[in-house]
Every structure is written in C-alpha cells, then in structure tokens.
Amino acid sequence: MAILSLILLLAALFAAQNLLYAAFWDASLALRLSFSAARAFEGEKLALTEELTNAKPLPLPWVNAKFQVSRNLVFRGGANNSVSDFYYQNDIFSVGMYERVTRRHEFICRRRGYYRIRSMDIGSSNILVTRKFVKREPCGAELVVYPRLVSRPEIDAVFKRICGDVETRRFASPDPFAFRGIREYAPGDDFRLINFKATAQAGALMSNVHGAATSVEVLILLNVEPYRFMPDEGVLEEGIRVAASIAGHFSELGLPVGLVSNGRDAVTKAPLRVLPGGGYAHFCGVLEQLARVDLAAGQQKMSEILDQTGDPEPVYVLVSSNDDDATASAYERLRGRGLSVSWIIPALARAKLTADGLEGALRWEVKPDNAPPESLWRGLA
Secondary structure: OHHHHHHHHHHHHHHHHHHHHHHHOOOOEEEEEEEOOOEEEOOOEEEEEEEEEEOOOOOEEEEEEEEEEEOOEEEOOOOOEEEOOEEEEEEEEEEOOOEEEEEEEEEEEOOOEEEEEEEEEEEEEOOOOOOEEEEEEEEEEEEEEEOOOOOHHHHHHHHHHHHHHHHHHHOOOEEEEEEEEEEEOOOOOOHHHEOHHHHHHHOOOEEEEEEEOOOOOEEEEEEOOOOOOOOOHHHHHHHHHHHHHHHHHHHHOOOOEEEEEEEEEOOOOOEEEEEEEOOHHHHHHHHHHHHOEEOOOOOOOHHHHHHOOOOOOOEEEEEEOOOOHHHHHHHHHHHHOOOEEEEEEEEEOOOOOOOOOOOOEEEEEEOOOOOOHHHHHOOOO
16 A cells, blocks of 8 residues: 555656656746857857856756757857757756856857857756756857958058059149148149249249049949859858958048948848948958848849949949959940059969959968868967
8 A cells, every 4th residue: 555655646646747848848948149249250269158047946857958059150169069060059057946057168260151049949848857848949159250350461452552643643633722741843743833942942843732632432342252163161251351451451541431342241132332431440340241242142243233323433343253254344434434543363372363464453362271270279278
C-alpha cells in the first residue's frame, strides 16, 4: 500500500510540474541581444551580448537560445555555432529563480554592411526534461559596418589627380573680395590684377591673387555593376572603400561632397543618392549609405547615369571596376562635354582593362584576399 501511495504521489508530482512548466515556463522570461556599438568600421572588434532574465519563482534547468547572424561578423572560437551563409549561434543556459545570466561573444567586422538579427528561438523544458517548449521572439538588434578607409600613402596618387581638377575649377572664377596674396606676374594674368606698389618695390611685375568665387563640389559616381559574369566581389568592395576614402579626404578639406550610385540601399531598396554637403555628420551619412549598398540587388547601367549627368559645376570622380565599352564611351562623352571628371578603376593585377590609356583614368590595383575568416583572430588578444 505504501509503495502504491508513493507511486501515485510521484505521478501526481510529475503531472503537476509538467502542467506548471507548460503554463509558466516563458512567463517573465526575456532574452535580449545587443551589439556593443551601433556603428563600426571594417576590421574593428565588437561584442554581442546575450542577457537572459528569469523574473519568476520558477527555476529553469536549461534554456536553449538560438539565432542567426551574417558570417561577415566573425566570432571568436565558434565552438557553439555552425556556418553557411550565416552563423547559427546555439547557447545553453541554466537559470534560477529571479536570476539574470549574461554572456558576451566577441567578433570582428569582416566586411561592411547592414546587419540585423530579426528573431531568436528560445527553448526550455520541465524539470525531468520529458517535455520541451519552444517559442520564437522578434529581436531587432542592428549594426552598421562602414567600409574601411584606405590608408593615405596608398591613395595619395588618387587624391593628387582629383585635387588638380579641384584647384583648376576653384580658381576659374576668382573672387575680387577674397585677397590671398601676391605673386610674380604670369603670362595671361588680367592686367587689372597687377599690384603696382609691389611691382615698384620688387622691380618686377607682381600680381594680386584672389580666392575662389565659389566652393567646388566633389560628386562621387560609384558603379557597382558587375564587370563580368562571375565578378570578384572583393574588387567591388574595394571600389566602395575607395569611394569612402575620397569622400573623407575632401570632407576634411572642407569641400562639399555628394554621392550618386547605381547600387541600392539594403533597407529601402532605393538607389543611392546623397546631395553634396559638408561636415562630419554629412560624411557619416555618406558612410552609412555606402555601408548599406546591396551588391545582390539589381543595378541601373552606369552608362545611363553618366549620360544623364550634365551639371558643369562639380568635379566628378567615377569609381568603377566595370570598364566595358558602354561605360568607357559614356565617360568619354562626359569629358567631351567639358565636364571635369576622373575615373578610378579598381582591378586585380592580372586584369586587362578596356579603359587603359583613357585621359583621366587611373588604375587602382586590388590585392586578392584569400585568407579564411578565422585568420582575423590570429595575433589578437
């Protein structure tokens, strides 16, 4: 009789805990995912934090948290995740009554982009793990990774080429009220610029030098149209880095910078357009747009955009690894209309370019990166 009573008691306890956990396992149970920063550059190290809170008088022997994140965020170790196009993170927690458990996962931003964890799966069970419970929760943790800026020694030749066009455009219309100094007279100087007092003192003709009447705008034309059927994505990414570096350089010089691209925004799906502007906040806006370029989306032909470009005031910088006949012809037509335009062509060392030899075109050699993502952690603490 005692044994039977014990069996009935155990059965009643088993049924009770089963009903209790089925009804209340997810009550006041919250999982929060957050990135350590909302914005970062390629190559920076950040962390993703999991915070599990159980705010009820019911312990959970185990809680399973699953979510997926882009493989372009390379996690340290990776013992609890599997990889395809995404990392699938799978963590096990044990959480007591009114307890909060926090875990921190370090990762390196391998490539620029817009990254969002849209949902997460949370699972648990009763005490004897005879019944499992699962639910899916929205997440919304977001991270924007800016393209890496190219180091100055590497890109100085590009800056010098563009700066020549900028200086030519800036002083095409001097401002008579913006006096900059005096220099020796040069053939072609306006006779009205001769400073006769300085001429008498120097014993040679001297001319006044005035500043520019207007601030020159730099407009970057970024082409992400694939340059062959199976393009090297690293070449397209390098073009985006070059565009970001050009924007940063001329923003530092105080010149208004704008961006036009046939790439589409990964969030809004709209073509990328940033009107010319200046200041750090504006530059961050350009970086944000470049971070959100979706290379998998369809693109308008860059040749069509070039043919629609007609404002003679800005200095144009075309960044395009695609140098097919249509793009090269549209570029030549743009120069033929008297517009100030340079062409930066990111390309692998072995690539043969159609645009080689075109006036104003400059090849930018792209070094292939075949290292596995995990190698980013080598040598880092």
